[in-house]
Amino acid sequence: MARAVSTRRKLAFTALAWIVALVVFFPILWAFLTSFKTEGTAIAAPPKFLFFEWTLENYRTVLERSNYFRFLGNSIITAVGSTLLGLVVAIPAAWAMAFSPTRRTKDVLMWMLSTKMLPAVGVLVPITMLFRMMGLTDTHLGLVLVLTLINLPIIVWMLFTYFKEIPVDILEAARMDGASLRQEVIYVLTPMAIPGIASTLLLNIILAWNESFWTIVLTTTQATPLPAFIAAYSSPEGLFWAKLSAASMMAIAPILIMGWFSQKQLVRGLTFGAVK
Amino acid sequence: MGSITLEHVNKSFGGVEVIPDISLEIADGEFIVFVGPSGCGKSTLLRLIAGLEDVTSGRILIDGEDVSRAAPAQRKLSMVFQSYALYPHMSVRGNIAFPLKMEKAPREKIDQAVNNAAAILNLTDYLDRKPRQLSGGQRQRVAIGRAIVRQPKAFLFDEPLSNLDAALRVAMRLEISELHNKLKTTMVYVTHDQVEAMTMADKIVVLNAGRVEQFGSPLELYQRPANTFVAGFIGSPRMNFIDGAEAARHGAHTIGVRPEHLVVTPEGGDWSGVVKVSEHLGSDTFLHVDVDGIGALTARAPGDVPFRHGETVGLSPMNGRLYRFDAQGLAL
Amino acid sequence: MATAQTRMAARFMMAPSVIALLIWMIVPLSMTIWFSFQWYTAFRAPEFTGFDNYAYFFANPNIWTVFLNTLILVGGVLAITLVGGTLLALLLDQPIFGQGLVRLLVIAPFFVMPTVSALVWKNMLMHPVNGLFAWIAKVLGFSPVDWFAQVPLFSVIIIVAWQWLPFATLILLTALQSLDEEQREAAGMDGAGPIALFFYIILPHMSRALTVVMLIQTIFLLSVFAEIFVTTNGGPGVATTNLPFLIYLQAQFQYDFGLASAGGIVAVILANIVAIFLLRVVGKNLEA
Numbered sequence: 001m002a003r004a005v006s007t008r009r010k011l012a013f014t015a016l017a018w019i020v021a022l023v024v025f026f027p028i029l030w031a032f033l034t035s036f037k038t039e040g041t042a043i044a045a046p047p048k049f050l051f052f053e054w055t056l057e058n059y060r061t062v063l064e065r066s067n068y069f070r071f072l073g074n075s076i077i078t079a080v081g082s083t084l085l086g087l088v089v090a091i092p093a094a095w096a097m098a099f100s101p102t103r104r105t106k107d108v109l110m111w112m113l114s115t116k117m118l119p120a121v122g123v124l125v126p127i128t129m130l131f132r133m134m135g136l137t138d139t140h141l142g143l144v145l146v147l148t149l150i151n152l153p154i155i156v157w158m159l160f161t162y163f164k165e166i167p168v169d170i171l172e173a174a175r176m177d178g179a180s181l182r183q184e185v186i187y188v189l190t191p192m193a194i195p196g197i198a199s200t201l202l203l204n205i206i207l208a209w210n211e212s213f214w215t216i217v218l219t220t221t222q223a224t225p226l227p228a229f230i231a232a233y234s235s236p237e238g239l240f241w242a243k244l245s246a247a248s249m250m251a252i253a254p255i256l257i258m259g260w261f262s263q264k265q266l267v268r269g270l271t272f273g274a275v276k
Numbered sequence: 277m278g279s280i281t282l283e284h285v286n287k288s289f290g291g292v293e294v295i296p297d298i299s300l301e302i303a304d305g306e307f308i309v310f311v312g313p314s315g316c317g318k319s320t321l322l323r324l325i326a327g328l329e330d331v332t333s334g335r336i337l338i339d340g341e342d343v344s345r346a347a348p349a350q351r352k353l354s355m356v357f358q359s360y361a362l363y364p365h366m367s368v369r370g371n372i373a374f375p376l377k378m379e380k381a382p383r384e385k386i387d388q389a390v391n392n393a394a395a396i397l398n399l400t401d402y403l404d405r406k407p408r409q410l411s412g413g414q415r416q417r418v419a420i421g422r423a424i425v426r427q428p429k430a431f432l433f434d435e436p437l438s439n440l441d442a443a444l445r446v447a448m449r450l451e452i453s454e455l456h457n458k459l460k461t462t463m464v465y466v467t468h469d470q471v472e473a474m475t476m477a478d479k480i481v482v483l484n485a486g487r488v489e490q491f492g493s494p495l496e497l498y499q500r501p502a503n504t505f506v507a508g509f510i511g512s513p514r515m516n517f518i519d520g521a522e523a524a525r526h527g528a529h530t531i532g533v534r535p536e537h538l539v540v541t542p543e544g545g546d547w548s549g550v551v552k553v554s555e556h557l558g559s560d561t562f563l564h565v566d567v568d569g570i571g572a573l574t575a576r577a578p579g580d581v582p583f584r585h586g587e588t589v590g591l592s593p594m595n596g597r598l599y600r601f602d603a604q605g606l607a608l
Numbered sequence: 609m610a611t612a613q614t615r616m617a618a619r620f621m622m623a624p625s626v627i628a629l630l631i632w633m634i635v636p637l638s639m640t641i642w643f644s645f646q647w648y649t650a651f652r653a654p655e656f657t658g659f660d661n662y663a664y665f666f667a668n669p670n671i672w673t674v675f676l677n678t679l680i681l682v683g684g685v686l687a688i689t690l691v692g693g694t695l696l697a698l699l700l701d702q703p704i705f706g707q708g709l710v711r712l713l714v715i716a717p718f719f720v721m722p723t724v725s726a727l728v729w730k731n732m733l734m735h736p737v738n739g740l741f742a743w744i745a746k747v748l749g750f751s752p753v754d755w756f757a758q759v760p761l762f763s764v765i766i767i768v769a770w771q772w773l774p775f776a777t778l779i780l781l782t783a784l785q786s787l788d789e790e791q792r793e794a795a796g797m798d799g800a801g802p803i804a805l806f807f808y809i810i811l812p813h814m815s816r817a818l819t820v821v822m823l824i825q826t827i828f829l830l831s832v833f834a835e836i837f838v839t840t841n842g843g844p845g846v847a848t849t850n851l852p853f854l855i856y857l858q859a860q861f862q863y864d865f866g867l868a869s870a871g872g873i874v875a876v877i878l879a880n881i882v883a884i885f886l887l888r889v890v891g892k893n894l895e896a
């Protein structure tokens with residue numbers, strides 16, 4: 001950045017940017033503040049911004065009453081499980097595409113991406129039906145499978161773009177040094193690609209964690225992860241905003257933090273490399 | 277042991293024939309250099325021997341055993357890449373030890389072999405560094421260290437020095453030659469630098485468009501080039517070629533004479549011409565002379581010759597140093 | 609890097625992904641196609657009916673409203689996020705104090721799960737009595753808007769746009785930052801003012817990123833579901849019912865699987881039209 005700027009200009013832009021940023025962030029901030037209010041304060045008019053009696057009561061209530069930990073556990077199992085399963089399936093595929101490309105490799109990649117563009121409702125009927133038939137409805141396994149499949153194209157794609165940056169010489173050197181294919185992937189490729197694999201992992205946990213359509217449709221009680229748990233709060237009335245806020249905060253906090261760490265990869269992963 | 281035989285090796289990439297038909301005998305312990313212009317198939321040939329590419333047809337034998345379909349690991353060869361191809365996430369020790377770890381060699385043996393290689397290559401102080409903390413020359417040595425610990429049947433080098441600066445290149449050239457004298461293992465070395473080829477090789481393979489133009493010792497290639505391609509490729513500056521009436525006078529389609537075999541005189545001589553450029557290198561002077569009816573000739577004269585731009589000089593080839601070629605470019 | 613062995617290995621290593629996705633794509637999709645030609649509800653065995661389901665699907669008096677809702681939702685969110693995202697990206701590209709922190713704040717909404725953002729907006733901001741907006745309106749002397757009753761679709765658009773604004777901003781900012789400084793300076797030397805600079809240098813440079821953002825968002829926006837599910841349930845009437853939500857209702861509540869399948873196929877065709885353009889842009893990038 002070699003642009004010379006006057007401090008006045010910089011201050012003006014700083015003020016503007018902060019105002020805009022706070023407006024954009026406000027709904028989250030507001031929910032955060034509300035989660036520490038009593039239910040009474042939460043709906044008070046005029047609203048209280050900072051000067052109220054902060055309480056942890058809501059968090060305690062949500063934790064005690066709602067099986068929060070079960071939903072959290074479900075979210076962790078399905079998001080992490082589907083991401084790990086996806087990686088195990090995708091790493092070999094990405095290796096093949098990056099290091100042993102054929103004339104059709106590009107078409108295969110394009111086709112994989114195109115499956116990502118299949119709207120969920122297009123397969124809603126058969127999936128719910130197959131799930132019921134196979135007893136997968138409302139199970140971790142079922143949800144993990146669906147989440148893996150809908151995110152697999154992104155995982156393969158991201159890994160492919162990272163692997164492409166690894167010089168093929170090094171893998172060939174390993175081959176000359178007597179490494180088998182399995183050893184080549186485990187001892188050479190994977191450690192070299194750790195940053196890329198980590199970013200892929202992070203982004204996919206986020207996507208799986210927030211996936212709402214299939215989690216609402218395919219779970220009822222047992223395997224319900226957080227998005228569906230929160231959706232249950234939409235049901236009628238009751239001014240439990242403070243508790244709703246507390247539950248929301250607990251649902252989004254881990255992913256918000258991961259998201260902040262993975263913003264760069266987000267661009268790469270979600271634009272399929274079309275914007276660098 | 278490490279003799280390598282190529283029998284009618286052919287390689288095509290998706291219909292494009294890169295190597296039409298090569299047969300070659302490399303004896304155990306020889307230092308062979310593949311040399312040729314860019315894109316002529318040197319790397320491809322080396323990778324075929326390594327097993328990183330499949331032959332399209334023909335056979336490759338190592339110690340008499342057909343390895344044409346064997347995986348790289350089974351051929352027991354080591355390769356040093358132009359890019360060094362070190363494992364960036366492993367220390368120097370880890371890099372050098374890697375081939376032995378893959379062999380599941382016992383710990384003591386690995387340690388001993390690594391220390392041994394490090395001592396030979398002056399890497400003992402760097403064993404715990406990562407490749408990125410090393411200079412180009414040191415990285416090159418690590419790559420060589422990784423190649424020698426396995427005690428391979430042969431070493432394959434693909435332009436290992438081309439990423440180094442000129443001074444280091446000369447030093448490493450000597451080191452590799454010394455290493456060959458010490459280990460006496462077969463080495464196949466690819467380069468497009470003919471100085472490397474001339475100084476290091478026991479035998480040189482001159483490749484052009486996937487064909488072997490000539491296979492022989494450096495002196496043989498210099499003294500008895502089989503054709504105009506080899507004659508022009510080996511030797512620096514390049515051999516002068518003369519076509520037409522002057523060549524016909526010597527009973528050939530083309531005649532060639534090396535710059536160092538032209539005697540320069542102030543007047544007289546077989547050919548007389550005007551000096552266009554004279555390059556003073558100190559030890560030598562290269563004269564670029566325009567000769568009427570023949571064209572531009574380059575002559576190598578001692579460092580202190582007085583000729584300048586615009587002066588007329590006489591040029592004569594030394595006795596018996598004139599090469600004659602037929603219409604196909606083959607030596608007569 | 610290509611011997612028969614490595615090529616063979618490559619095929620084996622691709623197989624699990626390819627087969628899994630092939631099954632995922634072909635089995636349910638062909639089932640959907642099959643069902644779409646059946647008279648098939650929860651209460652009767654399937655029976656072939658030809659194109660009846662499609663005819664019935666389009667005969668729905670509300671179908672054009674639903675299509676229109678779908679398009680307005682996509683178009684509205686796109687308009688807000690593309691314009692807003694461009695402005696935000698330009699702002700964040702300026703030298704400011706605390707740039708990193710500002711960036712984090714702006715990006716945050718993207719990581720909030722749809723159900724949470726929908727609930728927060730619905731209850732705490734847009735609630736006609738106790739919502740923050742209602743209070744602001746009262747303070748300013750207006751009568752509060754009952755968002756989900758008076759402007760339901762617009763309300764949904766705002767929520768969804770809020771979620772996608774960070775995505776657009778982040779990608780446009782990335783594109784903006786890849787504009788090389790010299791080009792900018794050269795234009796400055798040529799006497800271009802900030803407006804000319806924007807229209808002649810910056811906007812053309814960002815056109816590719818804008819296209820990508822537009823295509824990717826369109827794919828996701830065509831399937832907005834959770835926000836509607838949580839806030840309005842498609843109502844009032846069908847005011848906020850989009851195509852996915854309609855199909856969801858037909859399948860889960862009317863138990864008309866044939867009809868829902870026909871709708872699903874219509875949705876697939878709609879998404880494909882966008883996908884073709886997107887894949888073309890991405891594919892070009894793959895050549896490099």
Ligand SMILES: Nc1ncnc2c1ncn2[C@@H]1O[C@H](COP(=O)(O)OP(=O)(O)OP(=O)(O)O)[C@@H](O)[C@H]1O
Binds near residue numbers: 312313314315319
């Ligand atoms: N994998 C491949 N697919 C298609 N063509 C290839 C492949 N590898 C090499 N070639 C072609 O084969 C020819 C020989 O290539 P090779 O790399 O062996 O040349 P080289 O002699 O090593 O050249 P350089 O001195 O530039 O390294 C070139 O024309 C190259 O384009």
Ligand SMILES: [Mg+2]
Binds near residue numbers: 318
């Ligand atoms: Mg080469």
